[in-house]
Amino acid sequence: MASIRFDKVQKYFGRGEKRTHALANIDLEIRDREFLAIVGPSGCGKTTCLRLVAGFEAASEGAVSVAGKRVTEPGPDRAVVFQQFALFPWKTARGNIDLGLRNKRMGGEERAKRIADVLKLMNLDSHADAFPHQLSGGMQQRVAIARAYVLDPEVLLMDEPFGALDAQTRVVMQEELVRLARVRPRTVLFITHAVEEAVYLADRVAVMTRRPGTIKEIVDVKSMREAEDWNRFERIEDVMDLDSFVHLRTRIWKSLREEKDS
Amino acid sequence: MAWRRQLVGLSTIITVALAWYLATSVTGFISGGRFPSPVDTWAAFRQISGRGYADGTLLAHALHSLRLVAMGFAVAIATGVPLGLLMGWSRRAEALINPVFLLIRPIPPLAWIPLAILWLGLGDAAKIMVIWFAAFVPAVINSFAGVRAVEPALLEAARMLGTPPWRFITEVLAPSASPMIFTGLRLSLQASWTTLVAAELVGALFGLGRVLNLAQQDIYPGMILVGMLAVAICGWLTTGLLALGEARALAWNQGESRPAS
Ligand SMILES: Nc1ncnc2c1ncn2[C@@H]1O[C@H](COP(=O)(O)OP(=O)(O)OP(=O)(O)O)[C@@H](O)[C@H]1O
Numbered sequence: 126m127a128s129i130r131f132d133k134v135q136k137y138f139g140r141g142e143k144r145t146h147a148l149a150n151i152d153l154e155i156r157d158r159e160f161l162a163i164v165g166p167s168g169c170g171k172t173t174c175l176r177l178v179a180g181f182e183a184a185s186e187g188a189v190s191v192a193g194k195r196v197t198e199p200g201p202d203r204a205v206v207f208q209q210f211a212l213f214p215w216k217t218a219r220g221n222i223d224l225g226l227r228n229k230r231m232g233g234e235e236r237a238k239r240i241a242d243v244l245k246l247m248n249l250d251s252h253a254d255a256f257p258h259q260l261s262g263g264m265q266q267r268v269a270i271a272r273a274y275v276l277d278p279e280v281l282l283m284d285e286p287f288g289a290l291d292a293q294t295r296v297v298m299q300e301e302l303v304r305l306a307r308v309r310p311r312t313v314l315f316i317t318h319a320v321e322e323a324v325y326l327a328d329r330v331a332v333m334t335r336r337p338g339t340i341k342e343i344v345d346v347k348s349m350r351e352a353e354d355w356n357r358f359e360r361i362e363d364v365m366d367l368d369s370f371v372h373l374r375t376r377i378w379k380s381l382r383e384e385k386d387s
Numbered sequence: 388m389a390w391r392r393q394l395v396g397l398s399t400i401i402t403v404a405l406a407w408y409l410a411t412s413v414t415g416f417i418s419g420g421r422f423p424s425p426v427d428t429w430a431a432f433r434q435i436s437g438r439g440y441a442d443g444t445l446l447a448h449a450l451h452s453l454r455l456v457a458m459g460f461a462v463a464i465a466t467g468v469p470l471g472l473l474m475g476w477s478r479r480a481e482a483l484i485n486p487v488f489l490l491i492r493p494i495p496p497l498a499w500i501p502l503a504i505l506w507l508g509l510g511d512a513a514k515i516m517v518i519w520f521a522a523f524v525p526a527v528i529n530s531f532a533g534v535r536a537v538e539p540a541l542l543e544a545a546r547m548l549g550t551p552p553w554r555f556i557t558e559v560l561a562p563s564a565s566p567m568i569f570t571g572l573r574l575s576l577q578a579s580w581t582t583l584v585a586a587e588l589v590g591a592l593f594g595l596g597r598v599l600n601l602a603q604q605d606i607y608p609g610m611i612l613v614g615m616l617a618v619a620i621c622g623w624l625t626t627g628l629l630a631l632g633e634a635r636a637l638a639w640n641q642g643e644s645r646p647a648s
């Protein structure tokens with residue numbers, strides 16, 4: 126049971142006059158193997174939510190816990206995929222993926238097997254020995270996802286992972302992520318600006334208010350996806366044509382629009 | 388066009404050599420007492436290579452100086468780089484060490500020479516000490532700046548992957564800072580040669596600086612020029628060696644073209 130819980134979380138940055146109230150009373154549970162996407166206006170605190178789970182920041186009040194354990198520091202049980210990839214430029218794709226496994230003191234044979242596995246899963250076979258600067262943006266993000274997945278983490282945290290990619294690569298990666306989520310379901314916290322991306326990928330979409338950010342509403346996508354059987358389509362554009370998809374997208378869009386305009 | 392550039396460079400050198408020959412040997416425009424002619428220089432070179440000068444052959448003097456530079460430089464790297472990394476990594480270490488560093492830093496390395504000779508005499512130890520002091524500063528400063536310039540996301544990625552402290556330093560901090568570290572090492576190497584020659588000029592029993600010093604006392608311009616050229620060649624060789632090491636260590640940083648995907 127690897128769920129993520131936000132328990133009445135408040136987050137402030139800075140002190141005194143300059144204090145910003147980033148998050149206000151976030152109460153949220155992401156269930157075991159659920160894919161939850163957060164959308165919200167710019168600067169509302171989405172990244173801050175993710176950083177709290179990752180352990181890069183600490184809550185000012187309340188608590189964040191993963192699998193029932195309170196988060197105190199970063200660790201490989203909560204793998205992060207960064208927007209700007211954050212690959213080590215001096216390590217090859219394989220070297221990047223290997224670091225987390227070596228840190229776990231895993232034996233050489235087991236590591237080689239796991240790496241071969243994840244390389245295949247992410248279609249990276251032929252790029253294993255390339256350095257990041259030799260890879261396209263899409264390939265680099267694959268390596269970053271592989272580096273996270275290979276750890277077999279309890280939860281995956283992704284902050285606009287496709288934000289730095291061009292539109293076409295982005296679509297390919299979204300389709301791959303859906304495929305991945307079917308093969309190896311994980312508890313995922315996914316942050317994005319793109320409403321369509323959220324509806325396409327997530328089981329539930331949480332909409333945040335402007336700063337101080339709080340959860341405004343949570344939209345259930347999963348029951349619609351199952352009722353209308355979106356999964357029969359391989360391609361994102363076919364899903365996006367469905368009335369049910371358009372309906373959800375518009376609903377979330379309106380909710381978000383209220384925040385941006387008010 | 389690399390070869391065309393080299394051609395231009397080569398012709399410049401030939402022109403200068405020719406002008407040198409004309410100004411000294413042919414026209415006597417510059418008197419041999421002030422600046423040696425090519426013939427004088429060649430004679431001096433023959434003398435020091437064969438019979439020797441200042442108690443040794445040119446090769447022996449050069450090797451002696453090279454060895455001292457290598458040792459002083461190595462000590463400076465071995466101490467300066469880790470200290471810079473440590474200061475960059477830990478704010479506490481920085482707060483502790485930086486004041487001492489700021490105090491010592493404005494003292495020109497050459498100003499340590501008298502003290503070094505007083506403490507350690509005319510032998511090798513004094514030379515190594517002043518080289519160390521001179522080469523230490525750029526090594527520390529650049530390693531420190533290199534660590535501070537590391538992309539924060541990389542540090543977070545390393546922490547997220549559960550990287551233990553020692554591996555964090557050797558596999559994340561050091562490589563990330565290595566372009567800056569090498570910049571520091573180039574400056575350190577330059578400083579090493581400057582201080583060594585100065586120290587040997589002030590007082591030494593052997594080495595290229597000793598050759599220069601004695602040639603000056605003997606009023607022997609040809610030998611002075613040989614000594615100067617020998618220092619230049621040694622400096623050039625060591626710089627080349629360092630560049631080779633840098634190219635190997637930073638292979639990942641070189642802009643190899645990306646294969647079509
Ligand atoms: N380390 C920090 N120090 C001070 N303020 C911060 C810090 N991190 C974030 N903030 C502030 O907290 C608020 C929320 O930031 P956050 O990055 O979480 O927003 P976001 O929703 O991810 O924005 P975006 O959509 O632009 O990515 C912003 O006003 C930001 O300026």
Ligand SMILES: [Mg+2]
Nearest residue numbers: 171172173284
């Ligand atoms: Mg953000």
